[in-house]
Amino acid sequence: MNQKKWIKTSLLMAFSIVLVVGMINYIIDPFHQYRIKTFYPIAYIPKLQRYINPGFAKNYDYDSVILGSSMSENFNISNVKNILGFQKSIKLCISGTSAYEEALTLKTALRHKKVKNVLYGLDTFLFWGDSKRIRHDKKTFPFYLYDNNLLNDYQYIFSVDTLIKSLKSLMSLFDDRSKVTYDYNRMYQWQHSVPSSHFSVEYVLQRWENRVESDIAYQPKNNFYFYKKSFDKNFLSLIKVYPKTNFIIYFPPYSILAYKLEEEYNVFEERLKFKKYILEATSKLSNVKIYDFQVAKLITHELSNYHDLDHYHQKINKWILEQIKENNFRVNISNINAIIEEHKKQVNDYEILGEKL
Secondary structure, eight states: OOHHHHHHHHHHHHHHHHHHHHHHHHHHOTTOSSOSOOSSOOOOOGGGHHHHHHHHHHHSOOSEEEEOSGGGTTOOHHHIIIIIOOSSEEEOOOTTOOHHHHHHHHHHHHHHSOOOEEEEEOOGGGGOSOTTOOSSOGGGSOGGGTSSOGGGGHHHHTOHHHHHHHHHHHHGGGSOTTSGGGOGGGTTOOGGGSOGGGSSHHHHHHHHHTGGGOTTTOSOSOOHHHHHHHHIIIIIHHHHHOTTSEEEEEEOOOOHHHHHHHHHTTOHHHHHHHHHHHHHHHTTOTTEEEEEGGGOHHHHTOGGGBSSSSOBOHHHHHHHHHHHHTTTTBOOTTTHHHHHHHHHHHHHHOEETTEEO
């Protein structure tokens, strides 16, 4: 075979391989960018949330969104329906996320669906740093899946990584479909993977002893400017653009030790200031309701509700829904200062094992 013929044959083979990869990925569509109906079971895998959420946001049938970090992943969608009356909800949570990643996800949903309700577990610590901060390296985040530009879909269609996921999706045909992974009602839940023994005072205190590794407090100080800028760009502007969408924002009830940790790192007062700013910035918007469960002493002071300093048991997720339904722990301009002072007092006065921390 002469050189020209060899080059032509090689190029033809390479083109054929790329074409076959593209066809397989398009047909199987493992990240659901083009369709939701599949011939294989849909897997709701937390470690792939950044890749599968945009497809769900574009193509699933829903009218309400549950948004947040791992704090919001344990909601049962059936409970959201039965308690809050959201008829067709979807969870678009992201573990270990940033405010910008959450905003990109929500924007994708709002662009493609008529969203009636957004239930948003707002973690203030996610707003630190640049307003376009990505939790991991930006090169690892699939921005091309979140836009409407078909021209950059080649990164998805012709990707070997996508091919591997396509083949795994085919293998799931032989998997046990009773697994939580395939349960839409429990999508992204982690409750089942945590031993019940970890929800104990002893275990949480052990995590307290190792608190230097916590992500909540281990951040640069004097970040209020960045908190505010990130909220304004990522969410306040979005809330204003969609006045017909109801935004139910709540501050998740981490354990009292999480706030003691914030105090230890000198970020507690700054977080409270940011919470007050969020309320003030949205106070005149009729489509926003805000609830602060961080002063719920019956929850936050009972350490057996947690398996670390901040992640709470699934029963607390249901409790949150019940409180929202009854309009308990609602914050507004008239009571925000009192709530902040109460939170300060709780943190300052908290004692453990007879010793003030």
